[in-house]
Amino acid sequence: MHTRRTPRRTRRAATLLATAALFLSACSSASTTTTASSAAQAAAPAPLPRSTPAALTPYYGQKPRWRECGAPGFQCAMFKAPLDYARPSDGDIRLAVARKKATGPGKRLGSLLVNPGGPGGSAVAYLQSYAGVGYPAQVRARYDIVAVDPRGVARSEPVECLDGPAMDTYTRTDVTPDDQRETDALVEAYRTFAEGCGADAPKLLRHVSTLEAARDMDIVRAALGDEKLNFVGASYGTFLGATYAGLFPSRTGRLVLDGALDPSLPARRLNLEQTAGFETAFRSFAKDCVRQPDCPLGDPGTQPEQVGRNLKAFYDRLDARPLPTGDEGGRRLTESLATTGVIAAMYDESSWPQLREALTSAMREGDGAALLVLSDSYYQRDADGSYSNLMFANAAVNCLDLPAAFAGPEEVRRALPAFRKASPVFGEGLAWASLNCAYWPVRATGEPHRIEARGAAPIVVVGTTRDPATPYRWAQALARQLSSARLLTYEGDGHTAYGRGSRCVDSTINAYLLKGTPPADGKRCS
Template sequence: MRAARFISVATVLALAAVTGCESSGDNEAAPSTTAPAGLGSFYGQKPSWKGCGSGFECATVQVPLDYSKPSGEKVGLSVIRLPAEDKSSRIGSLLTNPGGPGGSGVDFVRQAARAFGDDLRRRFDIVGFDPRGVAASDPVKCNTGPQLDEFFATDASPDDQNETNKLGDEGKAFAQRCKTKAGTELPYVGTMYAARDMDVLRAALGDNKLTYYGASYGTYLGASYAEQFPKNIRALVLDGAVDPKLSSTELLIEQAKGFETALRAFADDCVKSGGCPFGNSADAVIDKVASFLTATDKKPLSNSRDSRKVTESLAVMGIARALYVKEYWPVLRQALTQAMQKSDGTYLLALADEMVERKADGSYSNQTDANMAVNCVDKPNPPNLATYGKAAAEAKKVAPRFGPFVVWGGLPCVYWPVQTKQEPKPVTAKGAPPIVVIGTIRDPATPYKWAQSLADQLSSGVLLTYDGDGHTAYLQGNSCITKATDDYLITADPPKDGTTCR
């Protein structure tokens, strides 16, 4: 979730379309006219919606950069919506966030809005937004394409102090570039600010109460909203939950363990499918992958796309990308076969590039920069390289293939120019209506135990389980998950706590 190397976004494009369900619900409530002191102009704004292609409408909503200084500098949030198909039975807006942090909510809705349930699309405007610092919302932009190429290719499984120092140098350089290019913005891009923005969006959209679907990091954003505005909630779905009470390094270590779980699921599937080229047992497949990564550490792979060498770090990133969604497993099988048999990392590199939104011309979206900027200010970070190295060593013990790569990916936060002393704590959202938390048992990026923990922390948490693979559940096309989620969003009546879908 946290490291720029392993960004958790809802991977909807490769997923099967979902089906809707029929239900009933109350008509839209009158919009709230109450705004916090000094923020009336923000809460009372009416977006100027304009058509932006394929039936979508786009607008910009203004929020204060610093909520303690509402008359100061402003941030324009890019917003998109697919209007409800049936205006006569419209309930309101369904605000969404795809995760990251750093994922574009505008792009998410453009790509995925029509994959939401039929009844949801009929009765809700499906709304996405780019959070502050992301994509089209005053983006944090620190690094050039070549600089990010170097950052991602750096050996994130150091074998000696020289390699560790190289990681430290890359982390320092990343942080310094963000201080130079985005220093005034960095204190204000954290999740707590983005959650406050969501309440401005709720009012600007004309909704008395918030209806929200958040995936991956979007669950942390949604939980933060619930903690700050429990009385303003109509229905919240938190899919692929992040555990708010964990420290920054605890999150990374647990995420690395999640990728190990997903790798074993891939290995089991490869063997059961027959003709697995990597071994005749899951253990043999995992050993083969581990040996391949060790060899790639010593001798990087070539690729036919450009002049880059496919280092061990890039190979691990490519593997991780494919583990996010089960539909990519055949691609991973092909990529590993190409890499192991031909020393050709072309397919793995393509997966890695997709993971971090690297374009064919060598440029990147601002996903990585925004991801780091948000994560580094959300929670306290280890004080120095040596302390951080201890966390990476712990991760390697419990997640040998992924631990070091996931943990070292967040190293720039050690050197970040803006630090918080606010320790993580449980989120209770006392006074909120039922909040549905969805967990996928073999989720690689947000381990199932996080969903269990968040549902338990929330005073009104309801756990919905998907016994399956891949990152997040709702847009995977499982009819049980789809119906339970759609029914709740439409009626605000949750499924029974502990419901499991298969």
């Protein structure tokens, strides 16, 4: 699944997620015909025993060696976890952990683990660039803010798949094929990506699941000396946190799951519902854009449907003739890169003016540079042409967590009407994007399932009504599943809610983290 957390205060550092070519495509080499209703009945992983197995005792008892790292006040250490929990003697995986110690005053409340989403987002980078300095002062005063890069991500033995030039080729591949030749080219791009990942880390790819990452968090909890895990997870981080609660309900402390996923849905349904979420966000952007004097997509009074058709017409022109960007390597703005740039701005309404200006430059002046900047930020492509491992880790985790959305191009073609209905603007591209993991070298180990976490302390689930990446209905669904959930609703735009400007949301979550007082179930903020 592909979600992202983008705090307003540090856009570049927290651009922690997806691409139009990867999105919510959970991957494996097998087809899935699972329906939403049958998937919801799948058995969840059983809670683990409270006692620590003897084979895991050395991991739970490890003493980290902290060292100063990054800005003053930050410490880093490497932790060990078994690569394969079923066979702990087969070897270790090294996990990068960072923390910002509680600053006081007030009684220390222990550690607060944070995860920004993805899968594939670096929690360590998120801590150092945002959470360790941007979380509310009263929270930072009472908690050590701790981040763990999940296995396969960033500093924790990262999965690598393609070099910079190969990724440049991959990101500009046409994801709305018009004929068999273009379809074959898209399939070949997905195969090349998957083969690159498999060649780099064939053994690691079998052990980067969310289930294993959640078990890693319990090792970190114990090594930090905390009896219970306190956690704020955004976007995909909500799946990680909910999985932890399901495995270790008695060790679950204060959990905030912001921008929630629904673990009971199969990949195709997730992709389709996220597609509808981006359409909802685009319609909000369209209404805002036409109220501005410089909107290139329509005049005041233009309906969102026509704004969407105007954008689609622009995409069609790019498909035939990409625009120059002034890029030193000669990259041009293709339809796929432009779509990614537009989608990048859907996560945060504060990006709408930037998107409007970028579209104006491209549509009226023939300059694709600004849209390319948005696309590059989404892919975490640096100025030197290198990429972070975000895209690689994203696919690797998704491919293991759920069976593939589609087995091949014919299944995509049959699903196109449903995706176009969900989003006339993005539907076709997101349907084809959901094919990417059909060619993955490792079969999925997870299945859709409900998570109840019976016996866990109250868990706060947060949903934003016009969230593009994690539709509000997912938060409602997760809150219904978790036995102790309290649903907090933010009526607004953008992806996630905590720390994004709502005093109501922030004060409610702060009260829960600091006093253990959860909100009344169903509380709404605007």
